[in-house]
Structures are given as C-alpha cells and as structure tokens.
Amino acid sequence: MLTCKSFHSCIASKERLLMDYKETLLLPQTDFPMRGNLPQNEPLRYAKWFSKEESAYAKMIQNRENAPKTFILHDGPPYANGHIHIGHALNKILKDVIVKTHYFFGEKVRYVPGWDCHGLPIEQQVEKNLGKEKKDALPKSKIRELCREHARKFIDIQREEFKSLGVIGDWENPYMTMKFKFEADIYRALCGVADKGLLVERSKPVYWSWAARSALAEAEVEYEDKEDYSIFVAFALGDEAKSRLEITGDASVIIWTTTPWTLPANVGISFSPDENYVLTSDGYIVAEPLHVKLLEQGVIAGEVVKTFKASVLENSFAINPLNDRSSQLILGNHVTMDGGSGCVHTAPGHGDDDYKVGLRYGLEVVMPVDERGCYDETVVHLGLLPNPESFVGEHIFKCNERILELLGDRLLKCSKFTHSYPFCWRTHQPVIYRATKQWFVAMDEAVGGRESLRKMAMDELQKVRFYPKSGINRLGSMIENRPDWCISRQRDWGVPIAFFRDKRTGKPIFDAKVVEHIASIFEEKGADAWWDLEIAELLVEDSGYNPENLEKVMDILDVWFDSGSTWKAVLQSNDYDAGEYPASMYLEGSDQHRGWFQSSLLVSTANNGIAPYAKILTHGFTVDEKGEKMSKSKGNVVAPSDVAKQYGVEILRLWVGTSEYTTDLKISDNILKQISEQYRKIRNTFRFLLANVNDLETVMPIAQMGELDKWILKHAKAVFDEAQGYFREYEFSKGFALLNHFIAVELSGIYLDISKDRLYCNAKHDSLRLSAQSAMALIAEKLMALMAPTLTYTIDEMMEYAPSILKKESVFDVVYSVLPTIESSFDEAYMVEAREKFFEIVDNLKKEKVIKSTLELVLQTKSSKISALEKVDAEDWFTVSKVIEHDEAGEMGVFEVAGDSFKILKASKCKCPRCWKYRSKSEEELCHRCNEALHG
RNA sequence: UGUCUCGUAGUUUAAUAGGUUAAAACGGACCCCUUAUAAGGGUUUAAUUUGGGUUCAAUCCCCGGCGGGACGACCA
Known part of the structure; x- marks a missing residue:
C-alpha cells in the first residue's frame, strides 16, 4: 500500500514539475485553425469578396492604380447553355490564377468575363420547349426573345457557379454577345470585313431538308436505313482525253453513284492521284485495284490493255451521257478504293467533297433543285436533261427512274441496296446536299493594296507568344490550310448579315452610310430590328436607293464571327473597363485553336491588320485517372460543385496549380485526396510559422542572424527566385513543385524542426530566438505572396490571424518582393x-529500442565544417544534446562524410526537465541555458 | 485516314543545352516522438510505353509501332 501511494505521488509530482516547466516554454501560439473546414467556410469569404461594399475586384483595381505594368486577360466566352463542368472550372481557375499572378507581382490587371449567347443549341432548346409547329408560327423576334431569355437564365446560373470557384473579375458588368450594343459591334466588325473587300458570296452545298424547306445542322441529321439505286454509268472520253491516252477507238470512264438525280448536275469526275487506272479491252476505264471486283460484278468484261496514272487525264474531259455536257477529269484525295469504280461522279452542287475539289479546279456549281426538292428552271437554262421542261417542278426522288431510262446503254449496271443515309430529325424524310448562296470571308483575296488575309494572319502569328510553344504550329497550319470562311447560317438566333441587296442586280450594298445607320439602329433596338422593321425604316435618309428595289439578306452570322468580334465589342468599345486592344493574353482550351483563337485573329486582322492578342495560352482537357474522357455513361464525371462540397475549392485550385495543364489533366477522387494532403502540409507549415512569430516585433537585419537562419534564407531565396521565374512563365506546376519540395524537405523537415529548441527554450528576447523568428517571418511573407494567386482564400484567411509583423488588411494588400542576396558559408550539401x-x-x-530521442545522444567529430559553426548551431542541426571534439567512451555508431569521421555517443549528463536536453547535473535541476532563460 | 499533341515509381510532378547512381511529394511498409498533436520526424519501397537509329554518351534528338487526347460540324 505504501509503495503504491508513493509511486502515485511520485508520478504526480513529476507531472506537476513537467507541467510547470511547460508553462515557461515559449510555445507557438495562433488561432489560425489547423483544419480549414473549406466547404463550410469558403462560401462566406467569397460572399464578402463579391459584395458591393468589399468588392475584391474593385480593391484590386484601386490598389494598382499607379502600377507601371498592365495585364489584360481577355475572357473567351463560354456558351450560355447548361451548367458548368470541370473543364469550365479548370479554364476559369487558370485564368484567375494568371490574372492574380500578375496582380501579386505588382501589375495592374483587368478581367471582364463574358458569354457567347447566340447559336443553334439555344435555338434548338427553345424549339424543343415550344414544339416545332408553334415555333414556325411565331414571329422571328418572339423566338429571339425566348432565346434571349434562355441565355440570360444560364448566364445567371453560370455566373454564380464561376463565382463559387473564387474567380474574381468584373461580374457586375460582364459582356454578352446578345447585348444590343454588342450585336451592333459584331455587325460593324462584319462591315469592316466587307469594307476591305474580303466579303464574298458564293454557292456551297449544305444539308437541306426539302420536307422542312430548311438547311440543317449536322446535329439535326439522324442516320436511318434507306434503299437506293446503285448504278454504274459510262462517260465517253473526249478527243483530248483519248489522245492523251494514245487510243483511237471509243473509251469511257465508269462512275458509280447512288443518286441518279444528281447526274444532271455532274461537272466532273474525280480520280485518285495515287492509284493506277486501267483501260479494259471492252473500252472502259476503272481503278486498277477495283478491276477484278468489277469483272465479278459484271459491270465490265474486258481484260486490262493499258495501265496508267490518272494524272495524264487531268483537266481533259469526258461527256455526260444525260446531257452531252463536258465533265472535267480531275484528281482528288477523297477518292477511295473501297467501292465503286475509283472514278467519282462529281457534282459540286450536291456534295461536300465535290464542292471542295471543285473549288480547286474552278468547277461550276450546278444546282438545279429548289427548296422543295424539285428540279427548277435551271435544268432548262443549262439544258441539263433532254426535254427539260418536263422535269421542272418534279421532285428529284421521283425522277430517278426516268433518268435511268434516259441513260440507256450507258447504264452498265443497276441494282438496289440499303445503306445508312442522313434524315431530317423533324420530318424524318431523307435530306439532300443542296448548294445555296453563302457568304464567305476570302482568305486569299489580295485587294486594296493589302496582302491576303491568310498572309497577314500568318505574319501576325509570328509575333504572338504561345504557351506552350507548339501552339503556333497548330494555329499556323490551320490558318495555312483552311478554306474560305463560310460565315452565313440559315437560322434565327444570331446577328443578321444585315445587308440590302439590289433586286435588279443581285448586288449587296456595303455603303458606309447605309450600314452605319443600320448599326446605330441595332445599338438602340437590337438586331431584332432587321426582322421587325421595314426596309424603308432601316434605310438611311438620302441613301440614294429606292427601298422598292431592295431586299434584305436574311442569313445570320456564324456564331464564331460573334466571338471573333469580342476584341472590338469589349476591348475597343469603351463599353467595359476591360483594358486595351490588343489584349495581353487569350487563354482557352486547346480546342480553340480552330475556334476562338482563329476567328478572333481573322476578324481582327481583316479589320485592323493586327492580331488581337500578344500571348496565347492553351490548356488540355480533363480526363479521369486512367486518362480516359469523362462521360456520363462511364460514370467518371467529376463535378466542380461536388469537389467544392467534399474537399473545398482551394483543393480544386491547388489541383490546377500543381497540374501540368498543357496536356490532358487527370482528376479523380484519389488525386484530389492527394492534393488535399499537400494542402494540409502547406496550411500546417504556415500555421507553424505564424504561431512562432506571434510575439515578434521587428525583423532583425539578415546580416546579424544566426548561421542556420542565414542558411535557410539563402536556400529560400534560391527557391523563391526560381519559383517566381516559373510563375511568370505560367509554369505553375514547376513553381509549386519547387515550393512544395522546399516546404516539405528543407523548411518543415529540417529548419523548423531544428529551430524548436531556440524558439521554445531561449529567453523571449534572446537574439538567436529573434533571429529564427525573423527568418520565419520573411519566409512566411514571401511564401504567402507566391501562393496568393492560387490559394487566395487561404492566404486571406491567414491574414485574419496573422501576427502584426505579417498582418495585412486582406490578401489583396499583398505584393511580392524578392529576398535580398544572402551571404552564408554554411556548407549545405555536406551538412545534409x-x-x-x-x-x-x-x-x-x-528500432533496437536503445534510444528514444536523439537528445539522448552526443556527437563527436573533428570535422572542420562542424567546428566552424557555433556549438549550439551544430547541436540543433542534429538535435543532439552536445557536439564535442574530444573522444569519449560509449560509442553507439560511426559514420563518415567527405573523409571526416563522426561518432555517436550516449549523453552522460541528465535530462533537463524543461528543455529535455541531456545537460543537467540531475533530473530535478535545470540546465544552464534554461536557468538563465528563466532567471537571468 | 489527315493535321497537331502527349506518354517518367501506384499517383502528381522534377531532371539547366544530350552528360555522374533519374529527384521529390503523396500513397504503401517499418519505426520514433507527444514541446506544431485530428500534428511532427526518421528509415524504406518503386519508374523513363515499345523496337530501331544518330552519338563517347539519349528520359531528352531522328524513324517505326503501341496507347491516350484535340481538331477535321449551320457544335460551342
């Protein structure tokens, strides 16, 4: 009983002793919470940033009013339809990080977000809600009003979603391509193109639903099985062609088609430039690889008498057996050997490949079909069929049999087969390709003493900086190879190609006075006015034109032209506080090489001869952990709101910051967990820094600091300088890799650990303690500024709890400044x-349970590197109780560094109850240092 | 099929201009501490997609394969 009692009292007194001394230590102190509780807390702070009273964006503008440099990020507009997905989040967060990077490096910044509002998907949504019949019955301006409402609704939704990601910008006054003034500016950009002589009209085939009497988008086409003819037709060679082949008798090229009704519009026959062609003994020309197959099918019967490349026939002629018109023999890469005869019936009015190859050879676009799908007067004018009058008004599908009859013995084989064919999604009738008049921006026209648009755009690209560099290849090859830009659409929800046409001549009117008057009407009433107002009302006074002779062009613009005009409507218009034209940077997903980057370049260059951007930055797409595309059916979709709810927006932002965004970005639960760990490490390291400098009043000059503190600052400077360089080049993952490494290895792993003794146990104003605190304050300050662009929320939260030495009103008062050069003779490599x-x-x-703590050890060495250090610095470096030069007994291990030997010994003194170093005379007595600290 | 692009430990990223034994963090395994404690520290595990070529030397440059992605729309 007695022993038991004394045992308890002994423990109690020992605990009391420990507790008492613990009170005397200067332990880290802070209220900055270890855990962020991000999902709960972020929305509150964001609400403050986006409030009128404390607007973060306003503050950012105000704080940099007199900054020497300016950075303008011009926002590429997302489409105002649907909720945002992880790709949007990546895009906007990256923009936010880049804008803030420039901001925290001291520059003036502008970021005005915007939305793309016009276009088919919204129109389709409205039609779906309305029903097709109802939509057709409504006036255009009513439909447009519904589209406008739809867009507005999703702009509001997306705006809140973007703000919930902590993305800062001018959300109070964003741009929208459907604003009246904006529509007017898009139209003005179009007029600029016309003014330079680059706007031309030409026929081009489009999907056409004769049943709905409307052009269709690819998305409006459904594929169904359809039974069609499969026919082989012989086109006799002209004399020129025969002489090129050095033959005397008759010879014919065999074509294959499934649409006999397009034969009247035939103007050419395409051959493969690569394959061999053969002439058979029965006088037919087919591709060599198909010869045997055609024999088997009974299309031809003769053996090969001659083999040749089709290039010998290029630009000679065959004769269309239907109408005796010439059919030009040409070469095209679209010709394949997987069916038919290898000689492709070419009617540029009825096929896309045909149209493209026809452009190259300057073939005539013959298109004798009206909007109902019936032959029109063209068959008469051009004599496309025998007895043409009898075909006028007849539906094309009903004429197939008559045409087959007319072909007579030129029809070598006729059968029927079923294949997948495009159908109209509304009427479920088969669609056709039908050339209609379209508007183009000419790429190769050199007019008015200017180079062609293609050449100018290519030249401008050379001046643009690309991130990553490979972007220029992509955009460059697209500009180089793209055909003329077809900008007209037969739709309702868009900006009209608002030109008058003289009915008598068919010529459009581009007079400056006329078009500017229309633009000013749009500015006031919106582009709806083009549909709502009469020609006389739209025509400027004393224009010199008689409204009676005019008609309106009723096409609208490709929405790419809308977004291609944002540089004008946003940057040049003075309607927004968006900065200057050209912008410092355009930043979008890599899909925009063909989209916005290109359309903006073309519209801007056509108008003003310059690119609208100085830099282009592209990011990849988000994929799952296996690198596969996200899709609802795969169930691997990561929604930004879910990440925010489960992990916090900061984690999503750190994911952006640490990912290599030029390629595809992987995201998954596993990856987010990993990022969360990194965040925790960063947050706790900051917390420890704040807690340790909590009572620091002034920062000590670096030259007076202790050796260990100078070492970490010198190391920090190298890391921070390099990280800054990476951040300036937008290589965030490299910058963060450096910072994380520094935080984990040198800072937290070594420095903070070895500084504890000085910080906790030395007297409050002891210079070694002040020195360590000063180093920590400097490191914290720089680290906060470097991380502020990405972890804005966290740094802002930190500012609330920061000790006075680090405190700012908010994160937005932070500006990064570099650490000065630091002299230190500390041999880091050796010491590490x-x-x-x-x-x-x-x-x-x-592991052998010989010791529990390194403080139980003493290190013996004669190393000159160690003896050059202050004793206490050397002790702290190894967290041992003493470093000695003379040998002592009790060796527990040896090691060697660069020829210097080190011996590990057991400490012989007693454990100081306060600092736990083994330097006391007895377990109850304080060591010398602690005694001084408490009573000195 | 064409144009462009990417491929490094289980995961996310490093490796100055082609140059020692390819680095770190997270994860895993093992251990310590309880004075950053829903923390901290230590030890350890593991990788250049594949096959050729150029070179004294290749993760890096060239060619081919395999695998991923973007673009080739009256889709944004």
Missing part, C-alpha cells in the same frame, strides 16, 4: 549528408 547518415544510424538505434 551528415544529417542523413546520422539519422540512418539513429533509426536503427530506435
């Missing part, structure tokens, strides 16, 4: 190696 070797042995000692 020594530490590693030391801990390797220590680990074994611990």
